[in-house]
Amino acid sequence: MPDGILLEYVPILTLILVGLGIGGVALIAPQLLAPKRPSRRKQLPYESGMIPIGPAQRRFPVKFYLIALLFILFDIEIIFFYPWALQVRSLKTLALVEMGLFVLILLIGYIYAWRKGAFEWER
């Protein structure tokens, strides 16, 4: 593999470096610049302005897990679209029908999830 292919990834490298740079500056600059007059109340954990209650690390409701699982499944569905979408102009009707069937089967799951209230938070 020639070195030239690395040039294609220079934008991604730049993005990573800029991201690290912004994060790094945001962490380091306040250490150097910000005035520090700590008081007991200021050093409390920040909880949107309210007085913090209970431990910070506690168990989360299982609802979050369901949301994450639904996210993964539709993420996997989307990944199948990429190679198909690159070719969709040169493919015949059959390809469209097959993708339609693929989406239709998942739509059944989507309707099931909807009807079972998986998208509703308060239940």
Added chain:
Amino acid sequence: MTLIQAVFVLFAILTLGAGLFTVLSRHLFHAVLYLILSLVGVAGLFVLLEAEFLAGVQVLIYIGAISILIIFAVMLTRGMARNPGPPLNNQSLAAAVIAGLFFVLLAPVIAGFPWPQATQGVPADAIEALGRSLVDPNQFALPFELASVMILAALIGAIFIAREKR
């Protein structure tokens, strides 16, 4: 050493180093963060193999989705925040000896195995070819449709198990 080899070494160190920290982290949550870093390294290795689609899948599915699932699983775990205890226990020595023996057994096999060499480079339109073969009835059309059925099964199973009973 060419530039590409240097990049490979960098990604290999990232993958293995982060993997090591994943195992050695005392806090389960930190272990997950190191695991994500290790998966980033694997995505880089896929790029170096010119498997761009796999690299994209790695980023979207593993780094984007699976790691979130693992983080939620950790946060759902009882006692995640408690003192995790020392990373070593009294079976460490025995485990190290057995792992070392296994390495001695495995290393010559891996070194001596006639790994096949790629005879031709990756075609420029590999992703397009994948897209064509996914809907070609003579190739992967049936597995492709079955994949949606599997996702459907996983979705219904997840909702059935995780949904709070009314």
